[in-house]
Structure formats: structure tokens, C-alpha cells
Amino acid sequence: MSTTVQERPVIPSSAGAGRSRRPRTGGSRRSRGNHPLWFLAPAFAVLAVFFFLPTLFNFIYALTDWSSFKSEIAFVGTQNFADLISSGTLLSSLRITVVYAVLVAVFQNVFGLLLALLLERDTRVNRFARVMFFVPVVMSALAVGYIFQAFLKPDGALNGVLSAVFGTTISIPWLGSTTWTLVVVALIHAWKWMGLSMLIYLAGLKTISEDVLEAARLDGSTAWRTFRDIRFPLLAPAVTFNVATALLGSMNGFDIVQATTGGGPARTTELLNIFIFRTFGQGLFAQATTMSLVLFLVVMVLAFPVIRTLRKREDVL
Amino acid sequence: MTTTARTPARSPGGPARRRGLNDHHGPWRRLQPFVAILAVVLVIAPPLWIAVVTAGKTQAEALNPDLTLPTRWQLWENVTAVWEQGRLPSAFLGSLLIMVPAVLAVLTLGSLASWVLARRSGRAVAILYALAISGIVLPPAVVTIVLLLRQLGLAGTAIGMIGVYTGMYLSTVIFFVTGFVRTIPHELEEAARVDGASPVRVFGTIILPLLVPTIATATILICLYIWNDVFYAFFVVGGRLDTLPLNLFQVASAGLYLNNWHLIFTYVVLMSLPLLVVFVVAQRKIISGITSGAVK
Numbered sequence: 001m002s003t004t005v006q007e008r009p010v011i012p013s014s015a016g017a018g019r020s021r022r023p024r025t026g027g028s029r030r031s032r033g034n035h036p037l038w039f040l041a042p043a044f045a046v047l048a049v050f051f052f053l054p055t056l057f058n059f060i061y062a063l064t065d066w067s068s069f070k071s072e073i074a075f076v077g078t079q080n081f082a083d084l085i086s087s088g089t090l091l092s093s094l095r096i097t098v099v100y101a102v103l104v105a106v107f108q109n110v111f112g113l114l115l116a117l118l119l120e121r122d123t124r125v126n127r128f129a130r131v132m133f134f135v136p137v138v139m140s141a142l143a144v145g146y147i148f149q150a151f152l153k154p155d156g157a158l159n160g161v162l163s164a165v166f167g168t169t170i171s172i173p174w175l176g177s178t179t180w181t182l183v184v185v186a187l188i189h190a191w192k193w194m195g196l197s198m199l200i201y202l203a204g205l206k207t208i209s210e211d212v213l214e215a216a217r218l219d220g221s222t223a224w225r226t227f228r229d230i231r232f233p234l235l236a237p238a239v240t241f242n243v244a245t246a247l248l249g250s251m252n253g254f255d256i257v258q259a260t261t262g263g264g265p266a267r268t269t270e271l272l273n274i275f276i277f278r279t280f281g282q283g284l285f286a287q288a289t290t291m292s293l294v295l296f297l298v299v300m301v302l303a304f305p306v307i308r309t310l311r312k313r314e315d316v317l
Numbered sequence: 318m319t320t321t322a323r324t325p326a327r328s329p330g331g332p333a334r335r336r337g338l339n340d341h342h343g344p345w346r347r348l349q350p351f352v353a354i355l356a357v358v359l360v361i362a363p364p365l366w367i368a369v370v371t372a373g374k375t376q377a378e379a380l381n382p383d384l385t386l387p388t389r390w391q392l393w394e395n396v397t398a399v400w401e402q403g404r405l406p407s408a409f410l411g412s413l414l415i416m417v418p419a420v421l422a423v424l425t426l427g428s429l430a431s432w433v434l435a436r437r438s439g440r441a442v443a444i445l446y447a448l449a450i451s452g453i454v455l456p457p458a459v460v461t462i463v464l465l466l467r468q469l470g471l472a473g474t475a476i477g478m479i480g481v482y483t484g485m486y487l488s489t490v491i492f493f494v495t496g497f498v499r500t501i502p503h504e505l506e507e508a509a510r511v512d513g514a515s516p517v518r519v520f521g522t523i524i525l526p527l528l529v530p531t532i533a534t535a536t537i538l539i540c541l542y543i544w545n546d547v548f549y550a551f552f553v554v555g556g557r558l559d560t561l562p563l564n565l566f567q568v569a570s571a572g573l574y575l576n577n578w579h580l581i582f583t584y585v586v587l588m589s590l591p592l593l594v595v596f597v598v599a600q601r602k603i604i605s606g607i608t609s610g611a612v613k
Contacts, residue, residue: 034506035436036516040445043430043487046422049469050462050484051452057461066464118353125350131600132357135365138596140545142562143585146569147364150371150382150578157367157383191360199607244454252456254548255562259569273548280460280552289460296456303454 055296062290068283080290089275090294097251097272097298100186104250107190109242112197113235117227119198120205130202134195144192145259149175152184152260175261178268185269189256193249197242204238205231240310247306251299272298371582379579395583403568403584408559409591414475415560416543419482423539424532426483427490432524434491435498446495452488457481459552466553473557481553482546486539490532497531498524534606544592561588 062080066073084090115133119126136144151157152174162170174184208231216226254273257263263270263278270278272295280288363384371379372395374387399405434446462481463472471477501524509519547562555563565584572581596603 034510034516034519035433037433037437039429039433039516039520043426043449043491044445046426046480046483047449047452047487049465050480051457051487052448054458054461054465055455057465058458061461061464115356118349118356121349123350125353129353129357130604131597132361134596134600134604135361135593138541138592139589140547140562140565140585142545142547142565142569143368143589144364146565146581146585147368150582151364151367153381155381157363160383161363191364196607199604203607248454255545258547276460277548277551285460285464289458292456292458292460296458299454299456307454 058289058293058296061286062293064286066286066289068285076286080286084287084290084294090291092267093270093272093275093291094294094298096182096268096270097253097295098302100182100189100253100257100269100271101247101250103183103186104189104193104253105243105246107187108193108197108246109239111190111194112242113201115194115198116201116205120202130195130198133198136192137195139192141189141192141255142259144188145256148188148256149260176265178266181261181265182269185257185260186250188260189250189253190246192256193246197246200238200242201235204235208234236310236313240307240313243310244303244307248299248303251295251302368582368585371578372586374579376577376579379582380576382578382582392583395579396587399568399580399583399587402571402580403564404559405564405584405587408561408564411475411559412544412561415478415482415554415558416540418475419479419486419543420536420539422479422483423486423490424536427487427535428494428525428528428532429520430487431491431494432498432520435495436503446491450488450492450495452485453492457485457549459549462549463552473554475554475558478550478553478558481549482543485549486542489539490535493531493535494528497528501527530606533602537603537606541592 061073063075063077064073065076065079081090119129119133153159154171154173154176158174159170159172162172175181177184212230212234213226216230221229252273253271254277257269257271257274258277261269263274272291276288276291276295279291367382367384370384370386371382373390373392375389375391378387430449434442434449466472466474466477466481469477471480505523505527506519509523514522545562547560547566550560550563551566554560565581565588568584569581572578
């Protein structure tokens with residue numbers, strides 16, 4: 001079986017590896033017949049129509065006054081950007097989205113890694129626990145959001161339990177704080193997805209050679225030192241994958257926030273996608289497009305440096 | 318594969334055995350199962366429990382959802398109420414009608430393209446590959462997709478939705494599968510080619526069977542995403558077609574207004590059941606598929 005990939009499973013770094021291992025001597029002509037380009041056609045046709053073209057449209061329609069109130073679409077230049085900036089919506093939505101994404105990436109990875117370490121041994125209890133932690137991943141994010149909305153009500157179950165434990169009436173409005181609700185919502189997002197991070201960290205832990213750990217153990221290394229100096233650095237590919245997916249997934253977040261707070265209180269949890277959804281519903285298509293373009297540009301600006309930095313950490317090893 | 322690589326730690330001793338974090342600390346070894354169970358009970362169970370018990374309550378009892386059991390289970394009444402209000406059968410069919418073709422399309426088109434992208438070299442192919450996987454990172458232009466679908470006459474149709482999902486998830490499939498194809502030795506293909514097999518045949522008989530484990534993992538994740546998606550569905554088919562998440566949103570929007578938590582949670586339970594059942598039945602395969610990923 002393919003031992004070369006065994007090193008890094010699910011973690012996508014393997015994609016770049018192993019390229020052009022084949023000698024180039026005149027092979028390209030033969031390869032042309034053996035691997036015909038028309039195999040690419042259907043996939044690229046779908047990508048062109050449903051992915052590239054709408055993205056291109058984003059750049060165009062963000063500069064128009066397209067809305068449901070008029071039948072004609074006119075060019076207005078950067079008016080939409082100017083409006084969104086002057087009303088403060090653009091910057092506040094942007095800030096909220098980035099803070100949310102960073103919080104989710106941190107929580108989801110810390111929880112996922114802790115779970116992976118806790119449930120690493122292959123016992124019956126651990127297998128059961130892994131399945132349980134994966135249940136939220138399988139559920140719809142919208143459903144998870146509604147569950148937590150009920151769970152975190154001021155007179156809801158969590159405060160009920162806390163009141164019983166501490167013996168006084170506790171009624172914290174978990175979803176009603178203009179400062180902390182964003183953190184709570186990010187925690188819910190991390191709760192839903194930590195099972196997936198856990199599995200990927202488990203896969204990463206599995207790839208670490210038994211000999212290395214055995215050597216560290218014979219040298220009298222403590223569990224914590226082994227983790228800090230050997231296991232964690234060797235998990236780099238899993239960290240790259242998990243951080244990148246958590247960051248990008250939550251930049252694109254919608255369901256959980258919509259179902260718990262709907263963007264409130266006082267729009268302090270209004271992610272870009274919530275704004276897009278709301279303004280689209282109001283018929284302000286050009287504004288929604290502008291925000292969609294902003295999201296696209298921000299992800300583009302953030303994603304590549306993040307992935308490059310994380311990759312660099314892998315190369316050091 | 319998994320079983321040979323990881324000898325279960327149930328049988329104690331033996332230096333070659335897989336060791337967990339603190340294996341050489343005896344007390345932790347005995348404590349760990351209890352910590353694991355406690356984590357499940359404290360972290361995972363309460364929210365799931367609240368959904369299940371509230372789904373069995375009357376409206377009055379469910380006004381303020383808590384962890385107590387219903388005084389009388391009336392799950393069945395709630396199910397029948399939600400069945401009609403949430404148009405559950407048509408939502409289920411709608412979800413299925415969109416997910417199955419989208420997943421099939423994404424896998425077929427994706428693997429076909431990946432094979433060629435992995436096997437050919439050169440600048441043009443490298444650029445095509447970069448474009449093809451850009452969708453992993455970049456968010457789809459959700460608003461202008463609607464405009465485009467209107468121009469194509471596909472607005473609000475299942476075909477439009479299937480196309481959008483296919484376009485969104487092709488990148489993921491191409492990324493995973495291309496990475497895997499590069500690890501398949503060329504010799505396997507050559508042998509078939511010497512026997513005079515056409516590219517289609519080589520792909521179908523040699524490459525595709527080898528891709529199954531990789532594709533299986535991608536399938537699981539994409540099914541999850543599409544089945545549970547509400548954001549893109551809102552824009553493309555919202556109000557025109559029923560899907561489970563879209564109808565949950567409707568039921569919940571009305572339910573929150575009317576304080577019908579029992580109906581919201583009945584819907585949540587019913588909607589989560591199909592995937593949960595599939596997951597529980599196939600959990601070993603799914604978990605080992607994701608953890609060993611592109612391997613095998």
C-alpha cells in the first residue's frame with residue numbers, strides 16, 4: 001500500500017509533493033494522448049459558469065445600483081463602497097467577521113487538540129466518545145444554533161443548572177451582551193466543528209513514529225515535554241489544515257449566528273454574510289454584492305499569507 | 318489497515334504497543350476513561366438532550382426549554398404537526414433531489430479532471446490546477462450567482478442549485494483526488510495501455526477503483542455540507558423549493574414568534590435523524606475514512 005502518503009493523510013500538503021517525478025523525455029507528447037485534455041472540459045465548464053463568472057460579476061455589479069426597486073441597472077462607480085464606509089457598516093462588519101474567525105480558529109483547534117490527546121488510545125470508551133463528539137458535526141448548523149438559543153436564554157437551561165450549582169439565581173443574558181455574545185457564538189461554532197478537528201489531529205498523532213516516542217520515553221522525557229518538543233511540532237501539517245479550514249469556514253459563517261442572534265444585539269454579531277443576507281432580503285442587491293466582494297477580497301488577502309506562514313512552519317521541520 | 322497499524326491498547330504490555338499521551342503514568346491511565354465520559358456528559362450531552370426532551374413536550378411545558386423530562390411524551394403529536402407545517406416529505410425529497418445529483422456530478426467531473434491535472438505537466442496545467450482549487454479558499458459570489466441563474470433561466474430550480482453546489486465543491490474534490498493520483502505509480506497505467514486500452518478505459522478500470530477510499534471521504538464531507546446548507550439555498554431556491562434546512566428556518570421563524578419550541582425541536586430531531594442514522598451505522602468506516610483520509 002502507498003507508504004509515501006502514509007506520513008500525511010487527510011492533510012493536504014501531500015498534494016504539492018510528488019510532482020513531476022516522471023522523466024520528461026518526450027513523454028509529454030505520449031502523455032497528451034494518454035491523458036486527453038477534454039477530460040478537463042466538463043469540470044471547467046461547471047466551474048466557469050457557476051464559480052468564475054459570478055465572481056467576475058461581483059466586480060462589475062458592486063459598481064452599479066442594481067436593486068429590486070428599479071428595472072434598470074446603472075453604473076455608479078464606487079458609490080456603494082463610499083456609502084458602506086461612511087455608514088460605518090463596512091468596517092464594523094469586517095471587524096466582527098475577522099474577530100469571529102480568529103476566535104473560532106483558536107477555540108476549535110484548542111478543543112480539537114485536547115480531545116484528540118484525551119481520546120488517543122484505541123479503547124472502547126474512547127471510540128464511543130469520538131463518535132459522540134462527531135455528532136454535532138453531522139447535525140445542521142442551523143439546528144445547533146436553535147438548540148443553543150434555547151439553552152442560553154436568560155431563564156434557560158444553562159442558567160438553571162448554574163443557579164442550582166451555586167445556590168443563587170443566575171440569569172446571565174449569554175446572547176444579549178454587546179461585548180461577549182460574539183465570543184459565545186464563536187464558542188458554539190467551535191463546539192459544532194471541534195469533532196472534525198479532533199479527527200484530523202488524531203490522524204496526525206497516528207503518523208508520529210513509534211520509535212521517536214519510545215526514544216523520548218527512554219531518555220526520561222516527561223509527557224508534557226514529549227508533547228511540546230516532539231509531538232506538537234510533528235503535528236504541523238494537521239495544524240495547517242485545521243487552522244486554515246476553521247479560519248476560512250468561519251469567515252464564511254452564517255447559520256449559527258443567524259440561528260442564535262440573527263446578528264444582534266445591536267448588530268454586534270453581524271458577520272458579512274448576515275449583512276449580505278439581510279440587505280439581499282431588502283432588495284438592495286448592489287449593496288449585498290459589494291459586501292460579497294469585500295468578503296471575497298478579505299479572504300483572498302488573509303488566506304494566502306496565513307497558509308504560507310503555516311506552511312513555512314512545516315518546512316522548518 | 319487501521320487494525321494492523323494500531324494494535325488496540327486493550328491488551329496491556331508489549332513495548333511495540335501504541336502509547337497514548339501519558340501512558341507511563343498509571344493513575345491517568347485508569348482515570349482517562351472517566352474523564353472521557355465526563356467530557357461527553359458535560360460538553361456534548363446537554364444540548365442534544367434538551368432538543369430531544371423538548372421535542373416530546375406540550376407547548377406550555379416547552380415554553381422554557383429545560384433539561385427535565387416531559388410529564389407526558391407527546392412526540393407523535395408534535396411530529397404530525399411538524400410533518401404538515403414544515404412540509405417534511407417534500408423538504409426531504411427536495412434535499413435528496415439536490416444532494417444526490419450534486420454529489421455524483423462533483424465526484425465524476427472532479428475525478429476526471431484530477432487524473433489529467435495530476436498526470437500532465439507544464440505551465441498551463443499548473444495554472445489550471447491553481448484555478449480549479451481556488452474555490453477551497455475563496456467564497457462563492459452568492460449574490461451574483463442569483464443574477465446569473467436568472468439570466469440562464471435556472472433561478473429557483475433544482476438544476477441551478479445542483480450547478481452551484483457542484484461548482485462550489487469541485488475544488489475540494491480536485492484538490493484531494495489530484496494529490497492522491499500523484500501517488501499512484503505510472504506503471505499501473507502503462508500496463509493497461511500496452512494492452513491497447515483507451516484513456517477512458519484506463520481511467521475507468523485502473524484509476525477509478527483506486528480512488529474509491531479518497532472519494533469516500535470527500536463524499537461524506539460534501540454530503541454533510543450540502544444536506545445542511547441553508548445560506549446558499551436561501552439565495553438560489555429560497556421560497557421556490559423545499560429543503561430540510563430551509564423549512565427548518567421557516568418553522569423556527571414562525572415558531573420563535575409563537576414560542577413553539579416543541580415544534581422547532583421536533584423538526585430539529587426529525588431533520589437530524591437521517592444523517593445521524595447513516596453516521597451511526599457507518600461510523601467506523603466514516604471515522605477511519607476521515608482519519609486515514611487520502612491514504613490506503
